[in-house]
Amino acid sequence: MAAPLPGVAIITGAAGGIGAACAARFVADGWPLLLCDLHAAPLEALAATLAAGPGQVATLAGDIADPAFPDALVAALAGRPIGAVVHTAGITPTMAEADRILAVNYDATVRLVEVVRPRIVEGGCAVLIASMSAYMVVSPEIDAAIDALTAADDSTSLRPFAASPQYAYPISKRAVMRLAAREAPAFGARKARIMSISPGMIDTKAARAEQAASSQMDAMLLKTPLSRFGEPSEIAAAAAFLCSPAASFVSGRDMPVDGGLLAALGR
Numbered sequence: 001m002a003a004p005l006p007g008v009a010i011i012t013g014a015a016g017g018i019g020a021a022c023a024a025r026f027v028a029d030g031w032p033l034l035l036c037d038l039h040a041a042p043l044e045a046l047a048a049t050l051a052a053g054p055g056q057v058a059t060l061a062g063d064i065a066d067p068a069f070p071d072a073l074v075a076a077l078a079g080r081p082i083g084a085v086v087h088t089a090g091i092t093p094t095m096a097e098a099d100r101i102l103a104v105n106y107d108a109t110v111r112l113v114e115v116v117r118p119r120i121v122e123g124g125c126a127v128l129i130a131s132m133s134a135y136m137v138v139s140p141e142i143d144a145a146i147d148a149l150t151a152a153d154d155s156t157s158l159r160p161f162a163a164s165p166q167y168a169y170p171i172s173k174r175a176v177m178r179l180a181a182r183e184a185p186a187f188g189a190r191k192a193r194i195m196s197i198s199p200g201m202i203d204t205k206a207a208r209a210e211q212a213a214s215s216q217m218d219a220m221l222l223k224t225p226l227s228r229f230g231e232p233s234e235i236a237a238a239a240a241f242l243c244s245p246a247a248s249f250v251s252g253r254d255m256p257v258d259g260g261l262l263a264a265l266g267r
C-alpha cells in the first residue's frame with residue numbers, strides 16, 4: 001500500500017510491541033514517520049533498523065503525559081502536515097497507579113488530539129489504540145461521566161470510578177474509545193477521520209506481563225474463537241487500512257481486533 005497522502009505519520013509508543021510493528025508497516029507503505037516514545041534509546045534503535053530513505057524517519061523522545069509534550073511535538077513536525085496518527089503509547093494495570101494510568105492513557109490522548117486536529121490533511125486519519133477491556137466497563141454512571149467530558153476536561157471526574165489500576169485501565173480506554181466518537185465531527189469538518197482500535201490479547205511484552213499477573217487472560221484466551229494471541233503486525237495492518245483511502249468513509253467508531261473474543265463474550 002503506497003503512502004496515499006501528503007504529510008507525516010506520527011506513531012506514539014513506537015518503541016513498544018504494537019508501536020514498533022506499526023512503524024515497520026507504515027514505513028514499508030512509504031510514509032515519512034515521526035516516531036515518539038518515552039525512552040530515547042529504544043526509539044533510536046528502532047529508527048536505525050527501519051529500512052528508510054534519508055529523512056524518512058524522525059524521532060521524538062519524551063513523556064506524552066507531560067503538558068509540554070504537545071509543544072515538543074509541534075516543534076518536531078517543523079511545519080509539516082499530519083497524514084496519519086497511530087497512538088499506541090499507553091500503560092497497563094501492572095505498570096502504574098490509577099491516576100497515572102488515567103493521565104497517560106486519557107489526558108495525554110486528549111492533548112494529542114488537540115495538536116493533531118488542526119494539522120491533519122484532507123483524507124487523513126488518527127487511530128487511537130483503546131482496548132477490548134473498554135467493552136467490559138458496563139456502568140451507566142461511568143458512561144455518563146465519560147460522555148460529559150469535553151475537549152477542555154481532563155480525567156478528574158473519572159477518578160472516583162477508578163480506585164485501582166484494574167479499574168483505571170478499562171475506564172481510561174473506554175474514554176479513549178468515546179473520544180474518537182466525540183471528535184469525529186470536528187475531524188470531519190476538515191475532511192479527515194478519527195477511529196479507535198480495540199486490540200484483544202496481542203503478543204507483546206506488556207501483555208505477557210499482564211498474563212503473568214492475572215489468571216483472567218488465560219481464561220480469555222480459552223474463550224477466544226481464534227484460540228491464540230494476536231500478533232502486533234495484525235494491529236498494524238488494521239491501522240494501515242484505517243489510514244488508507246480504502247477506509248475513506250470510516251470514522252468515529254471503534255474497530256475491535258481481538259480474534260473474535262468480544263463476540264464470543266456477547267459484547
Ligand SMILES: NC(=O)c1ccc[n+]([C@@H]2O[C@H](COP(=O)([O-])OP(=O)(O)OC[C@H]3O[C@@H](n4cnc5c(N)ncnc54)[C@H](O)[C@@H]3O)[C@@H](O)[C@H]2O)c1
Pocket residue numbers: 012013014015016017018019036037038039062063064065088089090091092104129130131132198199200201202203204205206207
Ligand atoms: N498488547 C495487548 O494485548 C494490548 C491489548 C489491548 C490494548 N493494548 C494497548 O495497546 C497499546 C500498546 O500496547 P503494547 O502491548 O505494545 O505495550 P508496550 O508496553 O509494548 O508499548 C507501549 C509503549 O508506550 C510507551 N509509553 C508508555 N508510557 C508513555 C509515556 N508516558 N510517554 C510516551 N511513551 C510512553 C512505552 O515506552 C512503550 O514503548 C497500549 O496503549 C495498550 O494499552 C495492548
